[in-house]
Amino acid sequence: MQRSQLRRWFAVTGLAVIMLGLTGLSVSGVAHTRSSAAAVTKVCMLAAAYDRIHDAVITEEHSVQLYRVEPGSVVRESHAAASASLQAALRDVERLGTAADRGLASEIGALHGQYLQAVTDVFDAVDEGAAGERAAAAIDTGRAQSLFERINRIVQTATVERTEQAARALRELERVETLAFIATVAGFAVGLVLMTVLLVLSVGYQRRLVRQAASSEHQASHDPLTGLPNRVLFARRAGTALQDAQDRGGSVSVLMLDLDRFKEVNDTLGHHYGDELLRQVAARTSAAVRSGDLVARLSGDEFAILLPQAAAQDAARLAARLQNDLHRSFLLDDVTVDIEASIGVAAAPEHATTVEAALRCADIAMYNAKDTKAGVAVYDAAMQVEDGSRLLLLGDLRRALDSADQLTLHYQPKIRLNDGQVSGAEALVRWQHPTRGSIPPAEFIPVAETTGLICRLTLYVLRAALGQVRTWLDDGLTVPVAVNLSPRCLLDAGLVGHVVALLHEFDVPASLLRLEVTESAVMANPAMATATLTELHELGVRLSIDDYGTGYSSMAYLKRLPVDELKVDRTFVLHMDADHEDAALVRGAIELGHNLGMTVVAEGVEGSAHVAALQALGCDIAQGYHYARPMPAADLSRWMHDQRPVTVPA
Numbered sequence: 230m231q232r233s234q235l236r237r238w239f240a241v242t243g244l245a246v247i248m249l250g251l252t253g254l255s256v257s258g259v260a261h262t263r264s265s266a267a268a269v270t271k272v273c274m275l276a277a278a279y280d281r282i283h284d285a286v287i288t289e290e291h292s293v294q295l296y297r298v299e300p301g302s303v304v305r306e307s308h309a310a311a312s313a314s315l316q317a318a319l320r321d322v323e324r325l326g327t328a329a330d331r332g333l334a335s336e337i338g339a340l341h342g343q344y345l346q347a348v349t350d351v352f353d354a355v356d357e358g359a360a361g362e363r364a365a366a367a368i369d370t371g372r373a374q375s376l377f378e379r380i381n382r383i384v385q386t387a388t389v390e391r392t393e394q395a396a397r398a399l400r401e402l403e404r405v406e407t408l409a410f411i412a413t414v415a416g417f418a419v420g421l422v423l424m425t426v427l428l429v430l431s432v433g434y435q436r437r438l439v440r441q442a443a444s445s446e447h448q449a450s451h452d453p454l455t456g457l458p459n460r461v462l463f464a465r466r467a468g469t470a471l472q473d474a475q476d477r478g479g480s481v482s483v484l485m486l487d488l489d490r491f492k493e494v495n496d497t498l499g500h501h502y503g504d505e506l507l508r509q510v511a512a513r514t515s516a517a518v519r520s521g522d523l524v525a526r527l528s529g530d531e532f533a534i535l536l537p538q539a540a541a542q543d544a545a546r547l548a549a550r551l552q553n554d555l556h557r558s559f560l561l562d563d564v565t566v567d568i569e570a571s572i573g574v575a576a577a578p579e580h581a582t583t584v585e586a587a588l589r590c591a592d593i594a595m596y597n598a599k600d601t602k603a604g605v606a607v608y609d610a611a612m613q614v615e616d617g618s619r620l621l622l623l624g625d626l627r628r629a630l631d632s633a634d635q636l637t638l639h640y641q642p643k644i645r646l647n648d649g650q651v652s653g654a655e656a657l658v659r660w661q662h663p664t665r666g667s668i669p670p671a672e673f674i675p676v677a678e679t680t681g682l683i684c685r686l687t688l689y690v691l692r693a694a695l696g697q698v699r700t701w702l703d704d705g706l707t708v709p710v711a712v713n714l715s716p717r718c719l720l721d722a723g724l725v726g727h728v729v730a731l732l733h734e735f736d737v738p739a740s741l742l743r744l745e746v747t748e749s750a751v752m753a754n755p756a757m758a759t760a761t762l763t764e765l766h767e768l769g770v771r772l773s774i775d776d777y778g779t780g781y782s783s784m785a786y787l788k789r790l791p792v793d794e795l796k797v798d799r800t801f802v803l804h805m806d807a808d809h810e811d812a813a814l815v816r817g818a819i820e821l822g823h824n825l826g827m828t829v830v831a832e833g834v835e836g837s838a839h840v841a842a843l844q845a846l847g848c849d850i851a852q853g854y855h856y857a858r859p860m861p862a863a864d865l866s867r868w869m870h871d872q873r874p875v876t877v878p879a
């Protein structure tokens with residue numbers, strides 16, 4: 230039995246016991262009053278009977294006196310009547326009285342008998358006239374009066390006693406009545422209070438039951454972390470909305486939202502921060518939709534939004550706005566976190582006719598948005614094929630990492646602009662797929678980045694690159710190599726350990742390894758990224774900011790990072806001769822890098838015009854097709870040998 234049930238059971242049983250007790254008290258009060266009243270009546274009647282005896286004996290005595298003065302039948306009759314009344318009263322005493330009364334009655338009866346005899350003798354003497362006057366007086370004063378006085382004394386005493394007894398019984402009756410009245414009123418009041426208590430208890434219990442039912446219904450249909458509806462409720466509402474759209478015409482849109490770097494936040498900062506981030510994302514998302522729309526958390530960092538009566542274009546507009554909202558930094562306690570969200574849009578009945586199909590389409594569109602980094606994508610039937618191939622690609626990449634002959638590294642040299650010497654090389658992965666041929670990294674790296682596979686790939690590249698540095702060292706060449714580090718790997722707690730182990734394994738000085746990270750990778754979790762980069766820097770590993778200009782940059786963080794190289798993204802360098810804005814960015818980047826004490830590298834240097842422009846701006850290093858395309862290590866060795874001597878940077 231639950232505690233609340235037990236309490237209710239006690240309350241009801243307690244109330245029943247108390248009510249029974251009160252009823253018993255009331256009944257016994259009434260019975261007591263009744264018997265007291267009966268006793269009072271009896272005592273009063275007894276007192277009255279004695280009183281009648283007293284009156285009768287007085288009347289008898291009075292008749293005797295009267296008869297002696299004026300004898301006559303009237304007086305005799307009056308005496309006889311008084312005598313009869315006394316007899317009747319005596320019978321009443323016997324009937325109503327106790328054993329003592331009955332004793333008294335027989336004593337009075339006997340005395341009265343003698344008295345009557347004396348009285349008869351008096352009457353007879355009186356009837357003799359003057360002759361009997363003396364005798365009459367003698368009998369009267371001698372026998373009759375003494376008998377009368379004895380009877381009168383007995384009767385008077387009994388009358389007083391009985392009257393007092395009656396008064397006492399009456400007082401007792403009054404007391405019992407008062408007590409019974411108080412008990413009844415108190416019982417009524419207690420009963421009323423208890424009834425109220427029981428009523429309050431049972432109403433409370435009922436309310437609790439209703440609340441419990443409502444809360445378990447809420448729990449079954451809501452996500453406990455964010456308080457948002459869950460998949461069950463979402464499917465129910467979406468089903469209704471779809472039916473409505475079918476009945477009345479129009480469309481329903483479904484948005485699938487997935488956070489791009491949620492796992493990193495969770496893994497590196499801990500679940501507390503992950504949970505807080507999800508709550509804030511839920512709040513921002515809910516604030517972005519209209520009142521009739523429904524935001525649900527389906528699982529992990531996956532949210533769905535139902536827009537009843539919205540076409541795909543309207544939904545895409547909302548998705549773009551929402552994506553923008555989620556781009557603003559999140560403040561989680563003391564840490565600022567930047568994340569990106571990918572949103573897929575699907576509409577019914579255009580893309581699907583059931584809730585499950587609409588969710589699947591939105592999901593495919595969301596993965597497309599993630600892969601293409603578009604942010605928002607509206608479902609297209611062609612994506613169905615792509616989605617399938619995405620999974621195939623991941624499977625194939627997993628096998629490629631195991632096989633060891635599909636993935637190789639190409640190296641692209643970096644040239645110092647002041648003296649044209651090679652300052653190092655960037656390692657770039659190449660995938661020779663057994664059936665599909667060569668797959669460019671731009672196609673599989675973003676896919677790998679959506680899963681933990683990217684970290685395995687990074688370790689693979691690190692191992693191959695450091696192995697190559699060792700080979701070059703053994704051949705007498707000192708070539709510093711740069712490896713690209715994906716955001717997810719930067720937040721991998723095991724990264725530093727792996728780097729140390731590999732440097733040790735190949736016996737390569739840390740200064741010959743450079744790691745390239747993007748600003749957005751740092752901004753995903755500045756605290757964690759800064760800590761990792763600082764550890765790497767302290768090992769002696771060199772660090773570069775890659776693709777500078779494409780992400781959001783924060784001077785504040787750049788200044789604090791132990792980075793000694795800034796790589797301006799190739800898109801700006803490629804168009805710097807034609808586009809003023811790109812040229813301004815390149816110039817600004819060079820100035821910023823120099824101000825922060827960094828070496829500035831220009832990527833995507835395709836022609837001599839670029840070289841001249843960059844030299845004029847004071848750029849330090851160039852990398853691009855103008856000098857060399859990425860190539861296998863052996864080709865680079867030959868190229869370096871043919872071109873110019875390799876020098877180790879200061």
Ligand code: C2E
Pocket residue numbers: 641656657658669670671674687690712713714715775776799832833834835852853854855859
């Ligand atoms: P990234 O790090 O910016 O690498 C430079 C990219 O620019 C390379 O493309 C390179 O081939 C290309 N490039 C070099 N010079 C020129 C030029 O003059 N003109 C033009 N148009 N392009 C030039 P790639 O090898 O296709 O790599 C593309 C991206 O894939 C890389 O951009 C990098 O973000 C990623 N990636 C490549 N290899 C790896 C790797 O081993 N690990 C990770 N995490 N990412 C990698």
Ligand code: CA
Pocket residue numbers: 655713745775
């Ligand atoms: Ca790079």
Ligand code: CA
Pocket residue numbers: 775776796798799832
């Ligand atoms: Ca780059």
